[in-house]
Amino acid sequence: GQQVMQIPQYQHVQEGEDFTTYCNSSTTLSNIQWYKQRPGGHPVFLIQLVKSGEVKKQKRLTFQFGEAKKNSSLHITATQTTDVGTYFCAGRADYKLSFGAGTTVTVRA
Amino acid sequence: SAVISQKPSRDICQRGTSLTIQCQVDSQVTMMFWYRQQPGQSLTLIATANQGSEATYESGFVIDKFPISRPNLTFSTLTVSNMSPEDSSIYLCSVEDVWGLRPEAFFGQGTRLTVV
Numbered sequence: 001g002q003q004v005m006q007i008p009q010y011q012h013v014q015e016g017e018d019f020t021t022y023c024n025s026s027t028t029l030s031n032i033q034w035y036k037q038r039p040g041g042h043p044v045f046l047i048q049l050v051k052s053g054e055v056k057k058q059k060r061l062t063f064q065f066g067e068a069k070k071n072s073s074l075h076i077t078a079t080q081t082t083d084v085g086t087y088f089c090a091g092r093a094d095y096k097l098s099f100g101a102g103t104t105v106t107v108r109a
Numbered sequence: 110s111a112v113i114s115q116k117p118s119r120d121i122c123q124r125g126t127s128l129t130i131q132c133q134v135d136s137q138v139t140m141m142f143w144y145r146q147q148p149g150q151s152l153t154l155i156a157t158a159n160q161g162s163e164a165t166y167e168s169g170f171v172i173d174k175f176p177i178s179r180p181n182l183t184f185s186t187l188t189v190s191n192m193s194p195e196d197s198s199i200y201l202c203s204v205e206d207v208w209g210l211r212p213e214a215f216f217g218q219g220t221r222l223t224v225v
Contacts, residue, residue: 033213042201043152045213088151090214095140097214099152 004091006100013079014108020075021103023089031092032065032072037102038085046087081107111136111204115217122192122224129188130220132202137182142203143175146219152201158185192224 003026013019023032031050035043047056049065049072056063062075072089086104090097112135122128132141141158156164156177164177179185189196202217 031212035214042216042219043214045215048212096142096154096157098154101151104149 004089004098004100006089006103008103009101011103011105012108013083013105015079015081017079018075018077019079019105020073021087021089022071022073023091023100024071025091025093025098026070027093028069029091029093030069032069033090033092033097034063034072034074035088035090035099036085037088041085043088076105079105079107081109083107111138111215113202113204113215113217115202115220117220118218119221120223122222124193124224126192127188127190128192128222129186130200130202132185132187132217134183134204138204138206139182140205141179141185142205142214143177143185143187144201144203146199146201147197148199155187155200158187189222192222194224197222197224 004023006023011019031048033048034046036046037043047063049063052069053067054065060077064073074087076083083105084107086102088102089100114133116131120128143155144152145155146152154167155170155175156166158164158177158179160179160182174190176188200220203214205214
């Protein structure tokens with residue numbers, strides 16, 4: 001079955017620094033989505049990428065979909081304390097989403 | 110966006126008993142899913158809740174353990190049967206308009222289950 005790998009599992013970041021989380025799928029995806037889950041909360045949709053090589057930005061967040069539609073990345077610049085949480089990628093093949101393991105981000109002020 | 114009411118929000122149950130979790134959506138949706146999320150872990154799809162027919166289960170999950178109902182387009186239940194401590198987890202319902210214009214999955218607040 002489809003597997004989506006995500007690294008790193010944990011990211012400890014100094015406030016103001018940048019970081020990137022990466023996803024890789026074992027199969028070609030029709031699209032990939034990113035979600036954020038705050039501690040104690042439920043996953044909340046951030047963005048969807050559909051096209052090969054697509055890049056989308058949301059303020060300090062930059063999302064990229066690989067040319068082969070098998071990998072994706074999320075890059076956050078100038079990390080803030082509000083960025084704390086777990087970021088999941090979720091790849092869609094057929095009608096189901098397969099979630100990566102998530103990257104849990106903590107921020108040192 | 111879809112508003113999902115999931116209950117109970119948490120429960121502590123004795124092993125061997127069953128718990129039914131309810132998921133109510135404020136609008137008709139095409140797809141409803143049930144996920145399990147163990148603490149600090151990712152989301153694992155249990156099954157797709159099909160309206161008016163048997164749910165479609167993922168590998169490792171069976172109907173006898175996790176019976177699911179979906180009598181209409183806005184409501185579904187997941188039962189965790191004959192519980193053991195290994196069933197302690199967060200259970201989340203999710204809805205999507207997979208074939209429509211809105212791409213995202215909306216999640217309920219989750220049910221935090223502890224089996225003792």
